[in-house]
Amino acid sequence: MRALPLLLLVLSAACGPSSSVDEGLGVIQGIDTSENGITAFVRSGQYTSWLAEPSVHETRAPHGSKVRVFFNDVVARSLRDGNATHPVGSILVKELFEDDGKTLRGHALDVKVAEGPGKDTWIFYEGFGPDYTRNYYGRAHSTCHGCHSDGKDFVTSPLP
Numbered sequence: 001m002r003a004l005p006l007l008l009l010v011l012s013a014a015c016g017p018s019s020s021v022d023e024g025l026g027v028i029q030g031i032d033t034s035e036n037g038i039t040a041f042v043r044s045g046q047y048t049s050w051l052a053e054p055s056v057h058e059t060r061a062p063h064g065s066k067v068r069v070f071f072n073d074v075v076a077r078s079l080r081d082g083n084a085t086h087p088v089g090s091i092l093v094k095e096l097f098e099d100d101g102k103t104l105r106g107h108a109l110d111v112k113v114a115e116g117p118g119k120d121t122w123i124f125y126e127g128f129g130p131d132y133t134r135n136y137y138g139r140a141h142s143t144c145h146g147c148h149s150d151g152k153d154f155v156t157s158p159l160p
């Protein structure tokens, strides 16, 4: 009975702590939109070349402390044009800092995955270091869309 250990290995890999959620939307604007893909992207710091708020500032949200928001070209153009909904490929990253405004604790990222209005058109992600293991991740994530529905197509930060 040689197949059993292999089967157990496959099962434990699928259910183990390293398993990641994936909305199955593939690569958008060069970013793998699975949970692991987004974690890898924010940890890489590649977004730091995007348009950014000039400095770290107090959050307007009731939790957390200091933040800085980055806008990719797609959403920057759309905000400039004053669109009611943003095109697929719009991505925003929010750096989350400790009270000192210097120590990076984690990241939030929103990526537009379908055209048109509605919370289903975005994947919402938030994760914290050092491990980024207990992340918020999902299309129309219930923890996130409420506050963000105040914004224009779920974007609450004005263009810097």
Ligand code: HEC
Residues within 6 Å of the ligand: 058, 059, 060, 061, 062, 063, 067, 069, 092, 093, 094, 108, 109, 110, 124, 125, 126, 136, 141, 143, 144, 145, 146, 147, 148, 151, 154, 155, 156, 157, 158
């Ligand atoms: C209590 C209200 C609230 C909740 C809940 C919330 N946010 Fe936000 N979010 C804000 C506010 C306010 C901003 C504007 C920046 C700031 O002041 O922190 C913001 C900004 C952002 C940004 C930068 C782009 C933008 O829209 O301004 C991202 C990305 C983001 N949030 C992701 C998330 C994710 C992911 C979740 C769920 C895990 C979430 N948010 C839950 C209030 C909220």
